Amino acid sequence: xxxxxxxxxxxxxxxxxxxxxxxxxxxxxxxxxxxxxxxxxxxxxxxxxxxxxxxxxxxxxxxxxxxxxxxxxxxxxxxxxxxxxxxxxxxxxxxxxxxxxxxxxxxxxxxxxxxxxxxxxxxxxxxxxxxxxxxxxxxxxxxxxxxxxxxxxxxxxxxxxxxxxxxxxxxxxxxxxxxxxxxxxxxxxxxxxxxxxxxxxxxxxxxxxxxxxxxxxxxxxxxxxxxxxxxxxxxxxxxxxxxxxxxxxxxxxxxxxxxxxxxxxxxxxxxxxxxxxxxxxxxxxxxxxxxxxxxxxxxxxxxxxxxxxxxxxxxxxxxxxxxxxxxxxxxxxxxxxxxxxxxxxxxxxxxxxxxxxxxxxxxxxxxxxxxxxx
Amino acid sequence: xxxxxxxxxxxxxxxxxxxxxxxxxxxxxxxxxxxxxxxxxxxxxxxxxxxxxxxxxxxxxxxxxxxxxxxxxxxxxxxxxxxxxxxxxxxxxxxxxxxxxxxxxxxxxxxxxxxxxxxxxxxxxxxxxxxxxxxxxxxxxxxxxxxxxxxxxxxxxxxxxxxxxxxxxxxxxxxxxxxxxxxxxxxxxxxxxxxxxxxxxxxxxxxxxxxxxxxxxxxxxxxxxxxxxxxxxxxxxxxxxxxxxxxxxxxxxxxxxxxxxxxxxxxxxx
Ligand code: SF4
Ligand code: SF4
Ligand code: SF4
Ligand code: SF4
Numbered sequence: 001x002x003x004x005x006x007x008x009x010x011x012x013x014x015x016x017x018x019x020x021x022x023x024x025x026x027x028x029x030x031x032x033x034x035x036x037x038x039x040x041x042x043x044x045x046x047x048x049x050x051x052x053x054x055x056x057x058x059x060x061x062x063x064x065x066x067x068x069x070x071x072x073x074x075x076x077x078x079x080x081x082x083x084x085x086x087x088x089x090x091x092x093x094x095x096x097x098x099x100x101x102x103x104x105x106x107x108x109x110x111x112x113x114x115x116x117x118x119x120x121x122x123x124x125x126x127x128x129x130x131x132x133x134x135x136x137x138x139x140x141x142x143x144x145x146x147x148x149x150x151x152x153x154x155x156x157x158x159x160x161x162x163x164x165x166x167x168x169x170x171x172x173x174x175x176x177x178x179x180x181x182x183x184x185x186x187x188x189x190x191x192x193x194x195x196x197x198x199x200x201x202x203x204x205x206x207x208x209x210x211x212x213x214x215x216x217x218x219x220x221x222x223x224x225x226x227x228x229x230x231x232x233x234x235x236x237x238x239x240x241x242x243x244x245x246x247x248x249x250x251x252x253x254x255x256x257x258x259x260x261x262x263x264x265x266x267x268x269x270x271x272x273x274x275x276x277x278x279x280x281x282x283x284x285x286x287x288x289x290x291x292x293x294x295x296x297x298x299x300x301x302x303x304x305x306x307x308x309x310x311x312x313x314x315x316x317x318x319x320x321x322x323x324x325x326x327x328x329x330x331x332x333x334x335x336x337x338x339x340x341x342x343x344x345x346x347x348x349x350x351x352x353x354x355x356x357x358x359x360x361x362x363x364x365x366x367x368x369x370x371x372x373x374x
Numbered sequence: 375x376x377x378x379x380x381x382x383x384x385x386x387x388x389x390x391x392x393x394x395x396x397x398x399x400x401x402x403x404x405x406x407x408x409x410x411x412x413x414x415x416x417x418x419x420x421x422x423x424x425x426x427x428x429x430x431x432x433x434x435x436x437x438x439x440x441x442x443x444x445x446x447x448x449x450x451x452x453x454x455x456x457x458x459x460x461x462x463x464x465x466x467x468x469x470x471x472x473x474x475x476x477x478x479x480x481x482x483x484x485x486x487x488x489x490x491x492x493x494x495x496x497x498x499x500x501x502x503x504x505x506x507x508x509x510x511x512x513x514x515x516x517x518x519x520x521x522x523x524x525x526x527x528x529x530x531x532x533x534x535x536x537x538x539x540x541x542x543x544x545x546x547x548x549x550x551x552x553x554x555x556x557x558x559x560x561x562x563x564x565x566x567x568x569x570x571x572x573x574x575x576x577x578x579x580x581x582x583x584x585x586x587x588x589x590x591x592x593x594x595x596x597x598x599x600x601x602x603x604x605x606x607x608x609x610x611x612x613x614x615x616x617x618x619x620x621x622x623x624x625x626x627x628x629x630x631x632x633x634x635x636x637x638x639x640x641x642x643x644x
């Protein structure tokens with residue numbers, strides 16, 4: 001573990017930019033801390049934090065000048081690697097026939113500054129979905145291959161965070177190039193620095209860093225321990241897939257569906273949700289066509305449309321699909337949970353539906369037990 | 375459309391409306407020539423005084439039915455049209471003029487007009503689909519130009535239009551907007567409103583006004599409950615749902631639930 005002073009972070013941003021990376025990090029926009037281009041530490045949200053709860057987000061002042069004193073942004077890094085819409089190909093018909101032209105893949109070099117531990121885990125999950133199965137999503141793979149990951153460990157947890165339950169945080173243990181931990185102590189403002197890859201080492205070698213002393217090491221560990229003790233939510237994952245799949249007719253699904261707007265915000269903000277649909281359009285003359293791929297969601301009726309209609313025509317079946325996919329069937333499909341505990345689906349649900357509360361309610365009134373006992 | 379000698383005949387009809395949706399077609403500057411190339415514009419009073427006799431392959435109908443004469447006229451147009459598509463909030467939901475459906479029209483007429491006996495109007499403003507079968511309803515106040523082109527293109531190519539029926543929230547998230555409801559506490563109809571505008575208002579930090587009417591499986595009661603929790607009074611909620619799509623079923627029921635004081639109990643959302 002090494003140590004860099006606050007000003008050295010500015011140099012890190014400059015070094016990455018010099019290496020050709022567009023640095024993306026936390027910035028203040030529309031009264032929220034959102035990911036966007038960062039040119040130096042003056043663009044970072046010094047002294048700001050986010051207050052998060054079910055259906056609730058507010059930007060708040062901190063009583064210090066921390067640069068990373070917030071939790072996670074409204075939209076995840078997925079927006080850069082799996083963009084909301086992408087053109088797949090264009091086709092043209094003329095006298096010589098049909099000409100197909102695959103759309104060029106934009107894979108800019110980008111450095112993500114401020115990735116949280118849960119977000120690194122979400123990235124690993126999307127990597128698996130898009131690149132580790134029998135079919136590789138090449139545009140994703142290319143974009144993914146050009147990023148540099150600067151993790152920043154959480155020194156505080158948010159009101160909707162539950163990474164401790166999901167074993168995905170708050171300290172980044174792998175999956176980064178560099179990992180920082182921000183420490184404000186007395187008058188001093190510094191970061192501990194850990195290297196996670198060769199690419200990270202090559203950048204770290206050019207920083208003016210010192211070996212972390214015992215106190216600095218302890219302060220770094222204490223920061224993430226404090227965050228771990230502060231989780232706004234928790235989720236009991238013990239036998240969770242079996243619990244949910246054994247309760248598919250639980251009355252709680254109807255209750256949550258009474259409140260659910262099937263607006264799909266939860267799936268859009270979730271850093272692991274990967275669904276998209278493909279749309280073709282042609283011009284009036286029928287000579288030019290475009291195929292586009294856009295984010296889709298299991299909350300949409302058309303998502304489960306087959307000949308004859310939508311299989312999940314009711315909101316109850318759609319909410320159940322979302323939650324059982326995240327917490328249960330994902331295990332069968334990919335061997336992990338589909339949830340990393342980032343809390344976005346809770347915060348950004350307009351009516352504050354809470355996946356941890358729904359799971360707990362089903363656990364408290366497990367119908368399997370009732371069937372067995374009764 | 376190979377194999378078909380004559381170009382399909384398109385007619386545009388106006389009922390009670392502001393003309394804004396028809397003008398959206400004229401506003402499709404880039405595509406207008408292509409439209410004219412693909413279809414024969416047989417009747418379009420807003421664009422040209424020339425008109426061709428029916429029958430028509432595709433009729434675009436703007437506006438709502440507010441007079442006995444119009445109620446007869448739409449039946450005649452339906453008879454003359456192979457496909458009939460309604461365009462805009464007036465034609466698909468009765469429009470802003472459907473506010474009369476919640477009031478006493480005779481009282482308005484006698485207050486506003488010097489000689490009320492000359493006024494021949496219905497007590498309601500109703501969507502075209504309440505009068506005749508409609509092949510496709512294109513929503514919006516006004517409609518989106520690109521969706522209109524999509525509907526015409528789909529018709530010309532003999533396929534269904536690809537017009538999503540999900541929420542405005544999805545367009546909002548894809549556009550990278552910040553949710554004004556969650557982050558600012560601004561009331562927003564986006565979660566119950568049909569996509570189509572590209573989340574225009576949230577992009578400017580305003581709540582959605584519901585111009586495109588209810589989305590598929592809308593849950594307005596749950597949204598009302600949340601908005602009440604954010605501090606909206608019942609009269610404010612009534613006004614929120616009563617704009618361009620006041621008569622659309624989900625919005626109408628949501629406003630009526632709050633008007634008659636029989637709003638669900640004080641069950642506060644979290
Ligand atoms: S759970 Fe919340 S965010 Fe998700 S679809 Fe339902 S209302 Fe929308
Ligand atoms: S399900 Fe919710 S808490 Fe879990 S990763 Fe997705 S957005 Fe985050
Ligand atoms: S929860 Fe729904 S949107 Fe998300 S990955 Fe699963 S099926 Fe797709
Ligand atoms: S601002 Fe409105 S439309 Fe956009 S996500 Fe929030 S509730 Fe939905």
